[in-house]
Amino acid sequence: MHETSYGRVAVMTSPRVLDYAEYALPAPEPGAILMRVSRANVCGSELHIWNGKHPVKKSGGLGHEMVGTVAAIGKDRATDNAGQPLSVGDHIVATYFQTCDRCARCLGGQPNLCDNAYEFFGKQPGEAPHFHAAFGTHYYIHPRQHVYKVPDEIPDSVAASANCALSQVTFGIDQIGLQYGETLLIQGAGGLGLNAIAVAKERGAAVIVIDRSEPRLVQAQRFGADHIINMGEIPELDDRIEVIQGLTAGQGPDVAMEVTGAPAAFSEGLQQLRRGGRYVVMGNLSPGSTVPFDPGYVTRKALTIRHVDRYEGRYLHKSLKFLAEHQGKYPFGALVDATFTLDGVEEALEKSLAREVTRAAIVIDESS
Numbered sequence: 001m002h003e004t005s006y007g008r009v010a011v012m013t014s015p016r017v018l019d020y021a022e023y024a025l026p027a028p029e030p031g032a033i034l035m036r037v038s039r040a041n042v043c044g045s046e047l048h049i050w051n052g053k054h055p056v057k058k059s060g061g062l063g064h065e066m067v068g069t070v071a072a073i074g075k076d077r078a079t080d081n082a083g084q085p086l087s088v089g090d091h092i093v094a095t096y097f098q099t100c101d102r103c104a105r106c107l108g109g110q111p112n113l114c115d116n117a118y119e120f121f122g123k124q125p126g127e128a129p130h131f132h133a134a135f136g137t138h139y140y141i142h143p144r145q146h147v148y149k150v151p152d153e154i155p156d157s158v159a160a161s162a163n164c165a166l167s168q169v170t171f172g173i174d175q176i177g178l179q180y181g182e183t184l185l186i187q188g189a190g191g192l193g194l195n196a197i198a199v200a201k202e203r204g205a206a207v208i209v210i211d212r213s214e215p216r217l218v219q220a221q222r223f224g225a226d227h228i229i230n231m232g233e234i235p236e237l238d239d240r241i242e243v244i245q246g247l248t249a250g251q252g253p254d255v256a257m258e259v260t261g262a263p264a265a266f267s268e269g270l271q272q273l274r275r276g277g278r279y280v281v282m283g284n285l286s287p288g289s290t291v292p293f294d295p296g297y298v299t300r301k302a303l304t305i306r307h308v309d310r311y312e313g314r315y316l317h318k319s320l321k322f323l324a325e326h327q328g329k330y331p332f333g334a335l336v337d338a339t340f341t342l343d344g345v346e347e348a349l350e351k352s353l354a355r356e357v358t359r360a361a362i363v364i365d366e367s368s
Contacts (some may be wrong), residue, residue, distance in 0.1 A: 009125050009136030010345045015052030018346040026129035028074030031143030038067040039160045040134035041065040042352045042360040044190060044261055045281070050349045053286045060124045061133025062345070063362065064096035067150060067159040071138060081146045082317050091150040093163045093320070095313045096121055096134070098144040112171065112310045135345050135362055141288060142174055146313030151324045158323055158332045160361065161191060166319040168282060169196035169259070171311030173203070176280040176304075178255050180204035185244065185253040186225075187273055189216035189261035190285060191335060191359055196257055197223040198330040205255075208247060210240070215337075215358055219232070222331050237268055244272055251354065252277060265289045270298060270305075278304040336361040 011019045040063040048054045049062060070090045079085055080092065100106055103115035120142050123132045128235050129138040141147050150159045166343045169192050178184060180261050184200045189211040200207050201224045209220040212231040227247050234240050245252055252274035258265050261283040269279055298305070323332065338357040340348040341364075348360040 007131060007136060009131060009133065010063070010342065011125050012050065012062055015058055016050060016350075019347075020343075021125050021130075023130040025071070026131070026139060026140060028072050028077070028140070029143070030075040031077045032074040033070060033077060033086070033092070033094075033141040033147060034065075034072040034131075034253065035068040035094065035141055037066055037068040037134060037137060037139050037364050038091075039067055039156045039364065040362045041164075041191070042348050042362070043161075043164055044192070044362060045164075045285075046349065047353050048261070048286060051353060055287045056118070056283060057122060061121070061131075061135065062349075063134030063136075063162050064121070065164040066096075066134035066139060067091065067093050067156045067162075067258060068139060068335075077143070080148045081313065082148055084149045086147075086149065091152075091156075091159070092141075092147050093150055093159055093316060094139075094141045094145050094147040095163055095167075095316055096145075097145065097310060098142055099146070099313050100144055104242040111309075112312050115117040117310060135342070137243050137342070137364055146316055148317050148320055151320060154320065154323050155333065157336060157361070158327055159320070161195070161332075161335065162319040164314050165191040166195045166199070166322065167311050167315040168308075169193060169257070169359055170199050170318060170322070171255065171315045172196075172201055172280045172282050172306075172308045175308050176255055176257075176278050176306050178203055178205055181205070182254040183208065183248050185256040185269070186220075187211075187256065187258045187265045188262075189213065189220040189228075190259065192259035192282065193257075194219055194223050194335060195332075196259065197225050198326065198332075202322075202326065208244060208253060211260075213355065213358070219331075219334070219358065224330065224332070237271065240268070240317045241272060241325070248274070251275075254278065255280070257282070261286070263289040263291045267293075270301075270303060271303065273303055276302045279306065281305065281307045316354055335359050339363050 097117035100116040105113040217228040229328040253274040256269040
């Protein structure tokens, strides 16, 4: 099956405490795939977990944005979810969650809200088949996870984030119905926000990006943001509202997208939107963090608020097609500004948490 019979995984034993474990590589069950991980990115969700602020996951394997190669294929898994033949050695990406197709949400037409989505992602590494997360030498893809071959022209550095950032924001933009000619305010210029700029620009929208990190705002400009606003330079909310209204003929943006993870951003987004505006919220997920909320204000402005959790698996295929077509136009390869080895996972997480790096990647080589 592979040149070695063992693989290695990074394990968070408690918030901000990391260890490593080694396990025998499992033989894939029918319909499953064992992937050798080439690269995995540090996403904001990992930072929530690492910092002890994730709503569910408090320990275990880390990482979900990944790309790799097929190490072994189980019986009855001859193709990917787009019908392309699969062979050992093929470059692939997979959703980090499954779509069970049997729960109330899947049967009700909301597969992104599958009640069993994290059945395997939430397992501890000590439980077979062990390789439940991306920060390791291997990753086990279960039969109901979506998997797709990566087009030859897309490098690992670009493909690694397709199964989270790009797929997530594409799904969110579809859910909120962004139209040609509308103005989109993106709150947060991290991985989600930068990918959202590219998707929005290709749909003919004008884009305003707000963040407090100058390096991230510089990247936002490279991705085609029409306007950037540095919160450090305009610290007062009323002043930011005035600036954004000045950019939108005194109306405010048609659509806003929250991808910061900061509860205060939600309150600001509501105030920034024009009357009748639409708000898609994807960044806030930490439990117990609250902000004042005025239902009457939302009613008087007739706002639409859409909270989006995960995405439909087919959007990963859409993301690969988007990258194949547009990667030369947008600097997707420059999203990661620091790389670490598998032994450097803790350093990658700590530097990301301290915002010493904008986006980190764990590169797993043959000796990891």
